[in-house]
Amino acid sequence: MATTIRPLHDRVIIKRLDEEEQVSGAIIIPDTAREKPQQGKVIAAGEGKFREDGTRQPLDVKAGDRVLFGKYSGSEVKIDDQEYLIMREDEILGVFTTTAKAKSAAR
Numbered sequence: 001m002a003t004t005i006r007p008l009h010d011r012v013i014i015k016r017l018d019e020e021e022q023v024s025g026a027i028i029i030p031d032t033a034r035e036k037p038q039q040g041k042v043i044a045a046g047e048g049k050f051r052e053d054g055t056r057q058p059l060d061v062k063a064g065d066r067v068l069f070g071k072y073s074g075s076e077v078k079i080d081d082q083e084y085l086i087m088r089e090d091e092i093l094g095v096f097t098t099t100a101k102a103k104s105a106a107r
Contacts, residue, residue: 003080010049012061012092014040014074014085039068039096040085059089066096 007013017039042065048056061067074087 005044005079007044007046007086009046010057010059010089011086012045012059012089013043014067014069014087015043016040016083016085017066038071039066041066043084045089061089061092061095067092068094068096 005013042061042063044063045059045061048058051057069085069087069092073091074085077084077086
């Protein structure tokens with residue numbers, strides 16, 4: 001049975017994107033010594049936090065965005081054997097955007 005979760009206020013749920021495995025020479029770095037990627041995909045986003053006047057401040061990120069976050073940002077959680085990060089929107093450093101030129105080069 002799949003579990004669904006909805007983040008509250010200005011929090012987002014992020015799934016880390018796996019970096020391509022790179023082998024330099026004959027040195028193989030074990031998984032336990034490898035740094036975790038700092039890029040991820042937003043799985044779900046809250047509705048935004050409340051301002052002092054009672055209105056909501058909408059989030060700048062949405063589900064599906066590819067984001068960059070700090071090395072020690074967020075809290076790691078495990079849901080249905082999948083690892084995710086839950087963090088506040090202000091812990092996200094940037095959102096990746098693709099240009100038409102980059103899209104056509106990828107084809």
